[in-house]
Amino acid sequence: MDIHRTANRGPMDYNLDNMEAKHGKGLPCEDRLDSGVDSLKEEDDLSKVFEDMTVNPTEPGSEEYEPWRAAVTEDGDTLLHLAIIHEATEHAQQMVKLSHNHSFLNIQNHQRQTALHLAVITEQPQLLDRLLKAGADPLLVDNSGNTPLHIACKRGSLACFGVITQNCQRHLTAVLSAYNYSGHNCLHLASINGYISLVESLVWLGADINAQEPCSGRTALHLAVDLQNPTLVRRLLDLGANVNCLNYGGFTPYHLTFGRHNNEIRSQLYDRTAQELRDMPDSESDDSDMEGLSEDEVYDDIKFGK
Template sequence: MDAYRVCNSNPMDYDIDNVDPKHGKMPCVEERFDSGLDSLKEEEYNNIVKDMESLKMAPPGPTRIECNNEPWKLERTEDGDTFLHLAIIHESPVHAMQMIDLSRGDPFLNVQNNQRQTALHLAVVTEQPLVVERLLQAGCDPQLVDDTGNTALHIACKRGSLTCFGVLTHYCSSSLPSILTKPNYNGHNCLHLASIHGYLCLVESLLRLGADINAQEQCNGRTALHLAVDLQNPELVKLLVSKGADVNTLTYGGYTPYHLTFGRQNGEIQQHLYALTAEELRPLPESESEESDEESSSEDEEMYDDIQLMGQK
């Protein structure tokens, strides 16, 4: 079952060529491919529906311990999905919340499918903030990552989900500092993802919550400001500069955000950053290829400096 795939094969996690020229935003990469039905036989599916419908709220007291050993908690599809995963995928909050309430404090809430998605990941992907809230209240771990290294908050930032973002940050106050600094497997933290997709409201919220505005993504050392220039988003550039972004931060290759304006169409961004960039950092750094060419030329001259032509050196 493909279910909800939260993955991106592009190592930079965005494609400049696919930017919406009107809004300067990137299209969201998560797509819903199927609902999980294809991986289930009709009889298996009917049994799942029957089991879901038979779920009852557990009464308080000792019977809660017995509920932790319910057989339905052990069921898995071929893609590793539990009944709770399926209820969320099928957008059945009634069944999902019944299972959540039967599983408070139970490791069952943190079971990851074959894509390492927890129920919390899927609740954010499917835009179900009430389920997100119930999961967090019941003890779901917000720091778990899927097979692309994204926490549930990373996904909310990537999708521009303001409601899920609000619920997550409200209930994850103790673990929020750790989540905000955590990079996914493409090297991007939550601020980088919100910047790449042009969600200005989320960028402001993340900064207000303590995200490091000058944090460098791990691929090549771009900050959120570098990414804003890359994607030619003047509003985001102005916002980041107004919030204290360091215009003199260098990528691992030695480039400031101003350097990334060369060859790009938006002259407003270039002029704005030129005025703010330190004078000594305005010239473009020499590329490694140019340096190697110069070194090679110098070596060639030394190698052949004793050649004689018609008796002349």
């Protein structure tokens, strides 16, 4: 059964400069909850499973725990996964309470999603908080290489972002610097999606504002120019982004304004860019020579993996 969560229940971060291109209906492919509930055809059946769970909170080592912890669907989902997906909050909280510091909390389904990933995707910050306090691992990644914080930054969830960062001080440096399999860290994802508040928070928490994508060498400022987002460009500059940083093709953020028509971005970058870095590399062309060229002819590395 494919289950899509489109309702936003908590505070979300939006940037109007980039909204229309980034917020279609439904969830991106990797944010879909493909639960193994084919054997539980109706939600009434799922409720019956939860009702039949036998647990004894006074005896953590007793065998009564084993059946519900061992139950796994054909898609690798545990009963905790299913409870989160179906927002069976009380049952999820009960399982979390009885599994403090237990490996059960970190079981990954066939998409390598943990309970933490699903709590972020379904926008359940209170349950996310309980999971983290019970010992769930915030460093585990799904099949796209995303930690739960990556997903919160990608989706613009301020509530989940706050819960994760407040509960993960010990792991914060590692989480902030981690790249997913598309070569994006949390700051890159927040920048790509135009979430200004998250960009600010990430930098204030210690994220490297000049971190470069491993494949292309683009920084958050390069990405903001690629996306023609003047608000984000301005904020990154205010936060101290390095305008003279070169990507692996030898381009500064200012170079990426050539052939584009947003004069606000261009003027923001021109005076700040070192004079010797204003001309296109290996070219004597002035600005007028670039007029009429398409963006692909000037710079064709502007596709973003999600």
